Amino acid sequence: MATLSFKDFKSDQEVRWCPGCGDHAVLASLQRALPKVSQALSYEKERYVVVSGIGCSSRLPYYMDTYGFHSIHGRATAISTGIKVANPWLTVWQACGDGDALAIGGNHFIHAIRRNIDINIILFNNQIYGLTKGQYSPTSKFGAITKTSPYGTVEHPFNPGSLVLGAKGTFFARSLDVELKLNEEIMTAAALHDGCSVMEMLTNCVIFNDGAHKQLSDPALKADNTIVLRHGERMIFGKDRDKGLIFDGKKLRVVHIGEGGFTEEDILIHDAHTDNIGIHMALADMKGPDYPVALGVIRDVRDITYDDGVRDQVKDVMQKSKIHSVDELLHSGSTWEVE
Amino acid sequence: MEHKIIDVADVVIRFAGDSGDGMQLAGSLFADMSAIYGNGLSTFPDYPAEIRAPHGTVSGVSGFQVHIGDDSVSTPGDFCDLLVAMNPAALMANAKWCKRNAMILVDADAFDEAGLRKAGFTTDDPFAELKVQDRNLIVAPITSLTEESLKDSGLDRKAILKCKNMFTLGMACFIYDRPLDYIFQYLERKFAKKHPEAIAPNKKVLNDGFNYAANLQMIPDTYHVAPAHPRKGTYRNITGNQATAWGLLAASEKSGLPLFCGSYPITPATQILEELAIHKSLGAKTLQAEDEIAGICTAIGASYAGNLAVTTTSGPGLSLKTEALGLAVMAELPLVVVDVQRAGPSTGIPTKTEQTDLNQALYGRNGECPMPVIAAHSPAHCFDAAFNAAKIALEHMTPVLLLSEGFLGNGSEPWLIPSMKDYPVIKPPFAKSLPEDGKFHPFDRDENFVPEWAIPGQKGFEHRVGGLEKNHKGVLSSDPANHQLMVDEREAKVQKVADFIPELAVDGPAKGKLLVVGWGGTFGHIYSAVEEVRAEGVQVSRVHFDYIYPVPRNTEEVLMGFEKVLVCELNSGQFANYLRGLFPKANILKFGKVQGQPFLVSELTEAIKKEA
Numbered sequence: 001m002a003t004l005s006f007k008d009f010k011s012d013q014e015v016r017w018c019p020g021c022g023d024h025a026v027l028a029s030l031q032r033a034l035p036k037v038s039q040a041l042s043y044e045k046e047r048y049v050v051v052s053g054i055g056c057s058s059r060l061p062y063y064m065d066t067y068g069f070h071s072i073h074g075r076a077t078a079i080s081t082g083i084k085v086a087n088p089w090l091t092v093w094q095a096c097g098d099g100d101a102l103a104i105g106g107n108h109f110i111h112a113i114r115r116n117i118d119i120n121i122i123l124f125n126n127q128i129y130g131l132t133k134g135q136y137s138p139t140s141k142f143g144a145i146t147k148t149s150p151y152g153t154v155e156h157p158f159n160p161g162s163l164v165l166g167a168k169g170t171f172f173a174r175s176l177d178v179e180l181k182l183n184e185e186i187m188t189a190a191a192l193h194d195g196c197s198v199m200e201m202l203t204n205c206v207i208f209n210d211g212a213h214k215q216l217s218d219p220a221l222k223a224d225n226t227i228v229l230r231h232g233e234r235m236i237f238g239k240d241r242d243k244g245l246i247f248d249g250k251k252l253r254v255v256h257i258g259e260g261g262f263t264e265e266d267i268l269i270h271d272a273h274t275d276n277i278g279i280h281m282a283l284a285d286m287k288g289p290d291y292p293v294a295l296g297v298i299r300d301v302r303d304i305t306y307d308d309g310v311r312d313q314v315k316d317v318m319q320k321s322k323i324h325s326v327d328e329l330l331h332s333g334s335t336w337e338v339e
Numbered sequence: 340m341e342h343k344i345i346d347v348a349d350v351v352i353r354f355a356g357d358s359g360d361g362m363q364l365a366g367s368l369f370a371d372m373s374a375i376y377g378n379g380l381s382t383f384p385d386y387p388a389e390i391r392a393p394h395g396t397v398s399g400v401s402g403f404q405v406h407i408g409d410d411s412v413s414t415p416g417d418f419c420d421l422l423v424a425m426n427p428a429a430l431m432a433n434a435k436w437c438k439r440n441a442m443i444l445v446d447a448d449a450f451d452e453a454g455l456r457k458a459g460f461t462t463d464d465p466f467a468e469l470k471v472q473d474r475n476l477i478v479a480p481i482t483s484l485t486e487e488s489l490k491d492s493g494l495d496r497k498a499i500l501k502c503k504n505m506f507t508l509g510m511a512c513f514i515y516d517r518p519l520d521y522i523f524q525y526l527e528r529k530f531a532k533k534h535p536e537a538i539a540p541n542k543k544v545l546n547d548g549f550n551y552a553a554n555l556q557m558i559p560d561t562y563h564v565a566p567a568h569p570r571k572g573t574y575r576n577i578t579g580n581q582a583t584a585w586g587l588l589a590a591s592e593k594s595g596l597p598l599f600c601g602s603y604p605i606t607p608a609t610q611i612l613e614e615l616a617i618h619k620s621l622g623a624k625t626l627q628a629e630d631e632i633a634g635i636c637t638a639i640g641a642s643y644a645g646n647l648a649v650t651t652t653s654g655p656g657l658s659l660k661t662e663a664l665g666l667a668v669m670a671e672l673p674l675v676v677v678d679v680q681r682a683g684p685s686t687g688i689p690t691k692t693e694q695t696d697l698n699q700a701l702y703g704r705n706g707e708c709p710m711p712v713i714a715a716h717s718p719a720h721c722f723d724a725a726f727n728a729a730k731i732a733l734e735h736m737t738p739v740l741l742l743s744e745g746f747l748g749n750g751s752e753p754w755l756i757p758s759m760k761d762y763p764v765i766k767p768p769f770a771k772s773l774p775e776d777g778k779f780h781p782f783d784r785d786e787n788f789v790p791e792w793a794i795p796g797q798k799g800f801e802h803r804v805g806g807l808e809k810n811h812k813g814v815l816s817s818d819p820a821n822h823q824l825m826v827d828e829r830e831a832k833v834q835k836v837a838d839f840i841p842e843l844a845v846d847g848p849a850k851g852k853l854l855v856v857g858w859g860g861t862f863g864h865i866y867s868a869v870e871e872v873r874a875e876g877v878q879v880s881r882v883h884f885d886y887i888y889p890v891p892r893n894t895e896e897v898l899m900g901f902e903k904v905l906v907c908e909l910n911s912g913q914f915a916n917y918l919r920g921l922f923p924k925a926n927i928l929k930f931g932k933v934q935g936q937p938f939l940v941s942e943l944t945e946a947i948k949k950e951a
Contacts, residue, residue, distance in 0.1 A: 011803075013814070046798045051640075054806075061803050062815065067795035069643055070805030071636070072666050078601075078633040082640020082648070083795070085626055086599050090644060090795050108636070111629040310626070314619045321620030326589045329618065330756045335575045336375045 004035040004045055011065040022177030022203030023057050023124060029183035030093070030122070031064070036184070037191040049090050051080045053105060055097035056131050057124035057203070074105025077112045080119045081306075088307040091191070092119040098139040099129050102158050106138075113167040115306035116195045120187075123160055123198060126205040127212045134208035146208075161284030164198045165277055165299065171197035172284060173297040177204055178217050182228065182295060189297050195305050216293055225288055229296040231272040234264065237292050244268070252282050254291060272300040343560045344516055349379075349408035350564055351416035352511060354504075355433045356425030358392050358401040361504030365423075366403025367751070369511060372521040374576045374753045377566025378407040381863065383415030383937065384749045388606065388689045395449075395457040400432040409565040413717075413863035415750065417939040420562075421514065423507055425449060425481070427458035427465055434469040442475040442558075444510065446503070448482035477557050481506055488547040492540040502544045509548020516563040519545055570755055577754045579718035579747035580607075583651075583677055584614035586725030588621050591647045593726075594733055594765035598623040599646040601637030603630055603656060606689040607745040608679035611651040631659035635676065639663060642672040643804070645794035647729055651677040653745075654696045655686060658703070664738060665704045668829065670804040671782065671790050673732035673767065677725070679743040682935035691935030692746035694859050694909040700740045701888055701917065707826045709833040711735070712888040714742040716862035719754040721747060724885065726762065727840075733767040735836055736789050742887070744860040744909075746937050767792055770800055778802070781813040782825070788832035837889040843897050847873075847880030853951045854901035858884040858914050861938055865907055868943030877951045887914070890921065898925040905930055905950050907943060 009031040017023045037043065048066040052058035054073035061068030067090075071079045080092045101109045101123050112119065128146065129135040135148040139160065143152040164172045171193045173186035183201070190197035202213045215225050227237035227245070235245040242257050244267030255262045271279075280299040287293055323329050352369065354362040363384055370382045385402040392399030406416035418438045424430035426449040437443060443466075455465060466472040485506045489499045512519055523542055530537045552558055577585075591598035600623065602612040616625040624646075628634040635650040642648035652660065657678045667674045680696045682688035700712045711731050715724035721743055728741040770791035774780055779793050779800040793800035802813050808825060810816040845854075846869070857865040862883050869881045882897055884890065898904050898918070904927045906915035912929035919927050930946045932938060 044798065046796055046801060049644075049795045061805070065801055067801050068803035068805075069640070069670070070803060070807060071639075072662055072806050075632060075636040075663065075666075078628070078636030079640035079643070081626070081633070082599065082601060082637030082642075083644040084640075085624060085637065086597070086641035086644035086646040086648070087796065107629050108633050111633070310624055314622060314624060317619035318622070323618070323620050325759070326585070326592045326621065327759050329585060329588065329621065330575070330759075331573065333575065334371065334375070335573050335756065336377075337573055338377065338569050338571055 004038045006031050006035060008045055009034050009064055009066065011063050013062045015063050016059065017056060018207055020206035021056070022126065022205070023060070025177040025180060026057075026122065026124065026183065026201050026203060027060055027063055029180050030187060032180070033184045033187035033191070036188055040188070040192065043091060047089065047091050048093065049083055050093045050095065051076050051083065052095040053097070053100040054131070055100045055129075057095050057097045058100060060095040074100055074103070075108060076100065077105055077108035077121065081112055081115070081117050084117055084119050084307045085310050088118070088311055094119055094121045096121065096123060098123065098125045098127060098160070099137045102138040102160065102163070110163065110167045113164055113169045113196050113198065116170055116303050117306040118195055120190045120197045121199065123200045124203045125160060125200050126203045126209055127157070128205050128209035130205045130208055159285060160198070160200045161298065162281060165281045165284055168277065169198060169299065170195040170301050170303050171297070172200070172280070172299045173197070174200045174202070174284070174293075174295050176202045176213060176217050176295065179295070186297055189300060193300055195303060215288060225292055226295050227292040229270045229272070229283065229294055229298055231270055231297065231300070234267040234269055236264070236267055252286065252291070272297050275301060344563050345560050347562050347564055348410070349406065349412060350421070350515060350562060351404060351406045351419040352421045352423070352515070353402055353404045353419040353433060353436055354423045354507070355400055355402040355429035356423070356504070357394055357428070358387055358389065358399050360401070360425045361501065362401050362425065363403050365504040365508045366405050368508060368522055368525060369517070370405045370751060371525070371576055372517055373405070373407040374574070375521055376517070377569070378564055379410055379412035379567040379569070380576070380753050381406045381412045381415045382751045383746065386690050395426055395428055395454055397428045397432045397458060400429050402433060407564050408567065410567050411569065413866050414940060415937070417941050421511065423511065425503065425507070427454045427460055430465055430469065431458045431460065434471050437471060437474060440474070442477060442514070443471060444477045444479065444507070446481035447478045448480050450478070477555070479510070479551070479555070484547070484551060485544055488544045489540050492543070494540055502541060505541050505545045506548035509545040510552040513549045513552035514558060514561050516561050519549060569753070572755045574753050574755055576751050577719055577722070578610070578749060578751040579715065579721040579743055580610035580679065580749070581614050582719055582721035582754070583715070583725045583743060583748070584611045584618070586722040587615070587647070587649055587675065587729060588618060588623060589722070589759060589762060590726045590729030590733070590765060591622065592759065593762055594647055594729070594767060596645065596647040596733070596767070598649065599626070599638060599641035600624070600649045600651065601626045601628050601641065602634045602651045603628050605631070605653045605656045607681055607748045608651045608653045608656070608677065610748065611677060611679070631656040632663060635660040635663040638674055639667050639670070639672060642667070642674050643670070643795070647733065648673070649675045649677065651679070653679050653681045654683045654699065657696060657699055661703055664710065665706060665708050666806045667738040668704070668708050668710055669806050671736045671829070672738070672804070673736055674738040675725070675728045675732050675741060676738060677741045677743060679745060679748040681745045688935045690745065692744050692860070692909065692937060693933060693935060694744060694861070695913070695933065696742065697887070697910065697913040697917070700742055707830065709830050709888070710738045710740055711833055711836050712740045712742065713886050714859040714884065715747055716859055716883060716885060718747050718750045718752045730763070730765045731836055731839070733765050734789070735787070735832060736768065736792060737833060742859055747860045769794075770797070773799060778812070780811050782809060782811045784828060784832070787835045787838070788828050834889050837892050840886045840891060842893040843882050843884070843891045845880050845882050845897055849880070849897070850900040851878060851880055852902045853879045853947070854898065854904045855879055855881045855947055856884070856904055856906045858887060858908065861907060861909060864938040864940055864943055867940045868947060871940065871944050872947050872951065877948060879947060879951050884914070895922050898922050898927070902926060903928055903950050905947065907938065907946065909933065909938065
């Protein structure tokens with residue numbers, strides 16, 4: 001098998017996102033991750049299908065030189081599900097925005113997670129409707145001032161991580177558009193995960209919601225406002241790597257190493273593979289100013305996948321059934337002869 | 340009194356009772372038994388939307404009408420020869436369907452004060468109140484006789500009362516000279532595994548019902564309907580929804596593509612999904628989706644991935660699928676959408692039949708969005724209609740809308756089992772080679788305007804499809820001239836389907852005063868009505884449309900051969916309006932009915948005679 005490179009996944013279409021849009025970085029990360037995934041799993045390029053709904057980020061399939069399906073608003077997850085069930089050999093990647101996946105497509109999103117269908121969902125979360133020019137989305141902060149909320153929203157946002165884990169998701173990771181290395185890392189982990197993988201990408205909409213994730217992306221602030229979780233490593237963060245997370249019996253708590261009697265040994269070790277969804281939920285829910293926002297692979301556990309289940313059941317029934325052709329079907333059950 | 344068996348050409352029996360009284364089972368057993376005996380047959384289940392509607396009320400009455408004949412039978416019959424009414428509400432709801440000389444069999448035990456009031460009777464004589472006191476009334480204490488019959492069976496009272504339908508069926512079997520063997524075999528098969536203890540009591544109560552009717556002095560004569568003389572071969576009974584599912588499986592076999600059905604449960608289409616879920620041994624994958632939209636979208640995904648993809652629904656579900664239908668048109672992917680129509684609008688009357696989704700099927704999408712629309716005309720014809728829908732979808736790379744009806748989906752008829760060797764192979768236009776630029780062009784077309792199908796996994800054919808307008812190469816385009824071209828080509832592709840479907844066959848002279856036109860499930864009723872008026876000497880021709888869009892090539896020639904064209908349909912004139920738009924010179928008249936019920940043959944004969 002020929003080794004694939006970044007260029008193999010780049011289509012000849014002009015990328016039409018706004019200059020400075022966070023989506024450029026996510027696209028580049030995916031184009032860099034897929035050659036590695038292909039290498040690791042011996043996947044040929046024709047095996048990839050990239051699916052999307054509607055919105056800025058949903059233009060992504062046009063920029064990938066793979067099979068692609070740019071569908072309708074909110075329905076990417078249902079289309080991905082159909083593709084994967086019809087042909088489990090294909091590897092399905094999906095691009096969708098916060099409005100696309102969590103508002104109009106919220107139903108399909110939670111049910112794909114519940115079924116644990118083996119698809120890889122990149123959820124571009126810029127907390128705004130970009131393509132329709134600046135209305136609030138289901139992830140906009142409470143009180144956000146937008147074109148449709150000139151006096152501020154009066155509704156609570158979804159935290160996509162809680163939604164995924166609430167639906168008993170088997171894989172949830174989070175990253176920021178600008179964190180190219182981390183993006184590649186979680187995309188590769190998502191590809192290796194057998195089941196529904198959701199990657200929340202916090203992206204910046206430079207036109208309608210510029211700086212929404214500034215607290216997490218600003219080089220001066222990010223070390224103290226984020227924590228990158230890696231399986232088997234201690235949950236340590238901060239510019240001076242002197243802060244960590246402990247569990248105090250009731251909840252997670254941020255402590256300073258070397259203060260209050262806490263040593264490095266007291267800091268939690270991240271276990272992405274534990275069945276205990278409670279700790280993953282607590283990690284996914286963390287937000288400033290009291291907590292760092294968790295990045296990296298928060299949960300990655302094994303469970304039966306829907307596509308395998310469907311395929312195996314068909315195989316099983318095929319072996320056990322006496323009906324193997326339509327002619328046999330037509331003559332099954334009660335029939336009678338007219339001489 | 341001497342007992343005579345009188346030969347009759349056909350009889351119509353209507354079983355009616357509370358929705359928990361087992362009338363659907365009694366009716367379908369009578370039907371199956373008659374089918375195996377060789378009678379011509381048509382059935383019509385008529386039941387409420389509620390599974391167990393309020394006991395004893397008119398809204399909770401469930402009915403099953405079966406029409407058997409010594410020749411082929413094309414409708415379930417307008418009026419019945421025997422009405423079985425298990426309670427006063429069933430009598431109240433169904434007395435109007437009795438012939439002048441009908442027999443009415445009621446369960447006397449249910450006709451108490453409370454039962455009469457609940458059904459809305461104001462006097463103590465329900466028969467006089469409904470003006471049916473002069474019919475042949477058989478008032479039998481069915482509940483107490485069933486209890487007496489099974490008092491030593493060991494069954495509890497609840498289980499005993501459930502056997503009332505078998506007692507009644509036993510009586511009906513005596514009246515219509517049916518041997519009980521078939522039902523005995525059925526009971527043995529049904530209960531053998533899980534409830535072997537139920538076999539003996541059910542048989543006993545059936546026998547006791549039969550003997551009770553024989554000993555009752557009130558049934559002097561019984562009736563015999565001789566077997567029809569159908570074509571030689573192996574037959575089975577089939578419902579429309581079962582036939583639809585099987586026709587799709589046949590198309591899967593003939594195309595070599597696995598079947599994928601993404602659907603959401605909805606009355607009266609659900610049985611198609613249920614039936615396909617059983618037949619995984621033929622490679623069918625079914626996905627019970629989270630909603631109607633996911634039903635069609637998973638199917639579109641499966642189509643893109645190379646399956647024969649199907650979604651099944653009824654009117655309200657089709658409304659929800661609308662946007663995705665447009666996507667399938669735009670992406671030019673094969674897809675079969677089955678709409679088993681029911682009374683609308685909105686939730687309407689879910690268990691009742693209509694043909695009111697035609698406009699939605701033809702026009703219910705944004706933009707210029709053509710797709711072939713075809714219709715099934717009888718329960719067994721659903722097999723061929725589904726097969727043809729899939730063949731058109733796969734060979735012309737287009738979604739196809741198949742219109743069925745609640746009346747067809749739930750109704751059944753005997754079917755001469757076909758052989759798959761007589762069905763054509765389905766050949767989708769798989770992409771085989773790349774053009775000179777080395778890239779697959781998803782919207783290049785052949786002489787029938789059909790694009791090629793490149794399925795993910797095929798090396799070198801990577802391409803993108805989607806809802807945005809594109810040019811032939813699959814590149815996004817908002818160029819005005821390109822949009823016009825693509826709109827015209829998608830329309831031309833659908834129009835070209837007309838070259839691959841049969842022309843209309845006129846029943847009767849090709850020219851004359853009156854042509855009666857139908858489409859879909861009204862076939863049997865219109866056929867019977869036309870035969871009846873002809874027997875009275877009225878000159879009339881008849882034609883039936885299985886293909887709605889595009890219409891068969893000779894449609895204009897056929898319509899223009901007549902002074903008047905009377906379109907009979909179960910809506911307010913949707914097909915008539917459509918034909919008027921296509922053929923403004925034809926003199927098209929409407930005869931519509933929107934009552935959630937099939938036509939009565941008598942209504943049709945009257946309408947035809949008025950115009951003839």
